Amino acid sequence: MTTTPTRTRPSASRTRGGIGESVGRPDGVPKVKGEFEYSSDLHVEGMLWGATLRSPHPHANIRSIYTSDAEAMAGVFAVLTHEDVPGRKVYGMEIPDQPVLAWEKVRYQGEAVALVAADHPETARLALGKIRVDYEVLEPVTDAETAMSEDAPKLHLSGNELRRVDVRHGDPEAAAEVVVEGEYEVGMQDQAFLGPESGLAIPDGEGGVDLYISTQWLHVDQDQVAESLDLPPEMVRLTLSGVGGAFGGREDLSMQIHACMLALHTSRPVKMVYGREESFHGHVHRHPAKMRYEHGATRDGKLTYVKANLIFDGGAYASSSNAVCLNAATFACGPYDVPNARIESHMLYTNNPPCGAMRGFGAVQVCFAHEAQMDKLAEKLGMDPVDLRLKNAIEPGMKFPFGQEVPYPAPVREILGRVREIPMPDEQEAMGRDLRELPGGVSNTTHGEGVRRGVGYAVGFKNIGFSAGFDDYSTARISLSIEDGEPVVRVYTAAAEVGQGLVMVQAQIARTELGVENVVVEAADTRTGSAGSTSASRQSYVTGAAVKEACEKVRERIFELVRDEFGESDELAIEDGNIISDGREIAPLMEILDDGEISEIVEFHHRATHPLDENGQGDAHFQFAFAAHRAVVEVDVELGLVRVVEIATTQDVGKVINPKALEGQIEGGIAQGLGLALMEEIRIQDGEIQNASFTDYLIPTILDMPPVKMEILELADPEAPYGLKGVGEPPTIASTPAIVAALRNATAMELGRIPVRPEHIIGIPKKPPDELPQPESSRYSGIGRLEDRRET
Amino acid sequence: MPGYDRAELTAELKVVASPGAERTPREQVEAVRRVAGDSGLAHEAGPETTVLAGGRGEVLDAVRRVVETALDAGAHVVEVKVEAERDAERFGS
Amino acid sequence: MKLRLMVNGESRETEVREGESLLYVLRERLGLFGSKNACEQGECGSCSVYLDGELVCACLVLAGQAEGSEVVTVEGLSEGERLHPVQEAFLEAGAVQCGFCTPGLIVAAHDLLSRNSEPTEAEVREALAGNLCRCTGYEKILTAVQMAAETTP
Known part of the structure; x- marks a missing residue:
């Protein structure tokens, strides 16, 4: 783990359970006992x-x-x-x-x-x-491209175009020595939280x-x-x-x-x-997308331009489609230095289920496409795919194609370099292996025949928090008092704990800032002002900052009381419930507080952002987070079955607040990325969901999920509390394209659509052949004769 | 993630259709919807209600066109509610 | 109709309506909400309980089938304040996020360890393949079960 000094020095490093520790969940005991009330x-x-x-x-x-x-x-x-x-x-x-x-x-x-x-x-x-x-x-309108046509029925009064964002950057006519084109498609993913909608x-x-x-x-x-x-x-x-889980849904x-x-x-x-x-019908899903890309580069592998046409199916109602459309437009080129870009991002109304927020929010779809394009370009140039990415990696001080200056830190080069250095898993002989460790597993479909290995890389990024001019803030009230002879801190916010561990983070910040171990995070309700949404990986940053600043105000009031009593004191701090001056304990907090309660409320607003102009240019986002992934897969190329052997990842988090919770976010996010790569899709026919159940909508099980190796970077964001960055979404973004890149590496198939299905891997065409093989033909006789297979 | 492009001005128009008019109440509402839809700012917000959302100037211009259409179609009463957007207070207080 | 059964060592009797599942009865009639309702068709394992010593999905058992049976739910695994080693291990490993899958996983892991006190990684994965978790990516769950195997006598 890299350590970089953070801006704010915690004042109470000796108090247990502060930031940086793997503090346990306050709701953990009721959850394991089955007593937690959902x-x-x-x-x-x-x-x-x-x-x-x-x-x-x-x-x-x-x-x-x-x-x-x-x-x-x-x-x-x-x-x-x-x-x-x-x-x-x-x-x-x-x-x-x-x-x-x-x-x-x-x-x-x-x-x-x-x-x-x-x-x-x-x-x-x-x-x-x-x-x-x-x-x-x-007649339903079941396809975004159909919805765009002039003669499509208007589903809403003002037509079917819900939003369009164009990004124009540099020379629109730029030409290049080497050009690659591609078409990519993303199916509709579901958040599939386990706890159903209820109240x-x-x-x-x-x-x-x-x-x-x-x-x-x-x-x-x-x-x-x-x-x-x-x-x-x-x-x-x-x-x-x-x-019981949320993920945007x-x-x-x-x-x-x-x-x-x-x-x-x-x-x-x-x-x-x-x-x-009903849950499948009762919440919005991840937007399906069709994306056409063209990348131009010099012969030595510098990107010249990116052109992209993105078409998203917003479904029947708006939800947060506006913001998804904007996000996709701004991240369409990937974390690369792109001198010329022409991006069109279209969001359409259709009669499909409404789509909205899901972990990754517009960054997931385009990352699948731009990373596939980078691999395609590398192949055409005869370059190593990681080297090509390193050569074009964006850096602080450069400009994103949407006109914003890249802030520090933006360690694209570093995370890519490091993920490549993580040791590869041992290459095991496929024949004779435990069936559970082969593609197809206990289905007993191969004993190692036809199994090929592949390796793929991808890198992705995303904004943290709400962007494009939204006044994004959180409210926290902190109260410090003596209860039963002990100092107790109570944290009041309206921030939603959805499983990610915000209750731990809030308590850790309060312990660190106030030097009191006994911290109670009260239930969230609307009596405290808005905390904003638990989404966009924003709560540790925004609510974290509100809690931190409110604690600082409480601490300052304690120090005033100390000065009143002891006169001017140097370097005041609170550690483990005691007032420290110049490194020496001068009084227990209890004595200073007496029976009083100190309470402070803070509304924290992050740095203002701005809407994009008509050319898609503007300082739209306030923080960016980056992660790189390497996937190793094994594919049964006869049946198209896949086993992901391992995922390796590097992610810059600014500052680790709770190591175990961070690992949980990364592993869980990768599982959802794996699901999108290989199995998760709400299948829709004529506007009707075909698989609204966990029998037919598959999410990864413990058999599907490989071990994850990770390396965490802590490059402090100078504007963020403790330098931290949001961590929830980056693991979901580049894990999907890394897995598909590994599949391409193993099979040499194009694989332009996710989730990748077995028939894509073995190349069964969409439509059956016009003429089916007849029983007497030689093609037919070769199929399914067990004795033939035994002989070979 | 809501919040992008929240409209500066929102106008809610409710046609109180007149049964005695030349055109049926249904036709009065349909006429309003058609004109509102042409503005590019409109959404349905109930059986007789249409919402126009957007910049101040364009919404007020559209309100005038929509109200005129309603009156021409025979409606005697059009209820109009105009609201300026206040992001910060909207999710706070 | 009336239903009598033993739940977590206690004899219980309740009125039930035709068609109610054991899961519904445990939750809504007996107030034992630890068994969870995530899919209600036997795919996710969130409602895993013991029925006469067998691991079952309570959503797939009609209440009437449980007449006279002995049921143990997640609530029956800890002894008062003292957690079962499997529960301890889930906390220690960080295997709990939203926690909706946790009760079912704990009962399923309990069942595995009672049959096989030293399962290999592949055996743990196979035994828990019927329990869906959407938050953790399963890594910490695997660790938790391995930790519990070491501490379970």
């Missing part, structure tokens, strides 16, 4: 169960909705439609364009149409079946409601729920309950407004829990 575990006496009727059609007009039969059922307490939405009938984070409940039209399969509250989930389910909706089925709404008897919920951003939920309930925000109070609303409507309508607490199939 939003699907909430229970109060007399509560009802809510359920949602969803459209079976991706595109249809609603002629009528008939609810009387459902209302008449015993045990049914409410049946609600769009007419019952008290306030704004649409919601959405950027553009409120999504109906709370559909009124005239449905635009995707799974769109919410009506709600039921009943005394048992089964009663609610049966009641949904008694609601009659008369649909006039329309409990409890009416307060005075017209307001309390909602206990899994979410990534309490305040943006509160804002949207209050608008649709036509209530002032203070009458809609949200408390974070246990969150909980940034939009799911059942929040619905549960509150049912609770206010029935004056009873209402719980809603999606099943897995």
